[in-house]
Amino acid sequence: MSKTSLTMYNTITKSIKLRGYITLLALIFTISLQAQNITVKGVVVDAGHGGSDPGASGNGIIEKDLTLLISKYMYDRLRELGIPAYITRTTDETIDSTERTNRIKNAFGTSKDVIVISNHINAGGGDGVEVIYALRILLFQIKS
Numbered sequence: 001m002s003k004t005s006l007t008m009y010n011t012i013t014k015s016i017k018l019r020g021y022i023t024l025l026a027l028i029f030t031i032s033l034q035a036q037n038i039t040v041k042g043v044v045v046d047a048g049h050g051g052s053d054p055g056a057s058g059n060g061i062i063e064k065d066l067t068l069l070i071s072k073y074m075y076d077r078l079r080e081l082g083i084p085a086y087i088t089r090t091t092d093e094t095i096d097s098t099e100r101t102n103r104i105k106n107a108f109g110t111s112k113d114v115i116v117i118s119n120h121i122n123a124g125g126g127d128g129v130e131v132i133y134a135l136r137i138l139l140f141q142i143k144s
Contacts, residue, residue: 042084042108046118047071051094056121063121064092071119084108 047068049055055063071087078085086107089095095103108114 039113040083040115041111041113042086043078043115043117044086044088044104044107045071045075045078046088046100046104046116048118048120050089050092053094061121066121067119068092074117074119 047064047070049064049067051064053064055067057063068089068091072090075085075087086103088100088103088107104116
């Protein structure tokens, strides 16, 4: 892991804004599900990229390192809040798309009460971070 990535992570996790964002994210999902009388079965946190897939890099920051650190923080915070959570990787390992999908599906299943969050860091003109999450509940409501 690059020293710059670690320094950036330390700065980010000390930020009240990030801690508040993670807490708010968990609460929004939980409230949304509770409003529909759905209990959260679990949250899968996916640390984007990893191993031989570094993702974006620049200014000493490597995406795979930062997404892993942020995902570990999110995973720990969700667990502290009493929300069942699973993380797709805890080390710098290569996970192909099939294996990543299998890990996500096998964590808590594929029902509408499972939330999946995949973390990425924007590059090439983008600002900030990108969080991709499954909209299973919305899709379920449309199909019902």
